[in-house]
Amino acid sequence: MIEQRKPAPPSFLVPVPLAGAHVALEPLSPDHVPGLIEAVKDGELWNTWYTRIPSPDGMAHEVEARLARQAAGSVVPWAIRRTDTGALCGMTTYLNVRAENRRLEIGSTWLAASAQRTPINTEAKLLLLTRAFEDLDCIAVEFRTHWHNHQSRAAIARLGAKQDGVLRNHEIWRDGTLRDTVVFSIIKSEWPTVRLALASRLARS
Template sequence: MTANPYSTPVMLEGSTVRLEPLSAAHVPELAEAVKDGELWNLWYTRIPTPESMAAEVESRLAQQAAGSMAPWAVRRLDTGALCGMTTYMNIKAEHRRVEIGSTWLAASAQRTLINAEAKYLLLTRAFEELDCIAVEFRTHWHNHASRAAIARLGAKQDGVLRSNELWVDGSRRDVVVFSILDSEWSSVRLGLTHRLARN
């Protein structure tokens, strides 16, 4: 059986970050990285605790095996430390679409070039290697930092899915949907390369 390239993560490396195909071997470093900022306490997002990191990695690898996710561990190159995770998810290979999501970064890696370059690497693979026609991003309405970061990439807001999910505490999650189309990739790529070169 031929592996689905959409759900097969490959090593992706830039000047500030390396995206490594996720494995169980990453668990100890990721459990340490998530303590930076105690990210699991953010009420508007779902980020694993150090204690649940092994189960989270196992879940992502199971979704990869099922063909619905391509998961990566994010390693910053200045210190060599892992600083988060990201994925292609909700893969629709027959429609040449992926969502970039289930992403978290340690507090010390936020507001650096790490996120922008990681997204640049993922978008380049999606559009130039996998021939995607669209790449989607989703975030919580109240996650203003994430919404701003997605917009800075050059993605356009498609709309808001109101009461789209029930949170663990019973509250409702309004989901903001963004996307970049293949026809927009050349201008988005230009903006990202300019942004990365300036820093």
């Protein structure tokens, strides 16, 4: 019997819209800049020293840079819109896309202060993970964060990701300090349980 091969997955680099009850992920475009400027002002997020969140003045450049990296074939960026108010509330991105190994990273994510500790991040991650594992047939999805970003580390762990390790002195940070990068991942065999847990959390929200 000849084994039938699965059809090739859609391109990893096609930015498709993703939508749920609480959030819509829209393929990033320059049209999002004004709304993202207002979103990043909510909490003055760019002042957090252990993150790389763009300032209002730097937002247009950040959007341009992410779109340039998308055109180069390494990332897929989205703007995050909350469905209750219709306002933009952040950004997220598929990073380090390696279609040949069916792996990618979810990162460069930020949310306005008013969108944090709401169902928005949980549902956004559920949408991104569903596309990665079920549409793109990924074997692993990675998350990375600064060692000192304890809020991010806790949020990643709550998704069901497991810590793989710490890359010591991984990057020279913008102020000259050295960043230790904490690496987490979810692998394909874990996805059904992770999906159930995230769906259950959303149902209770």
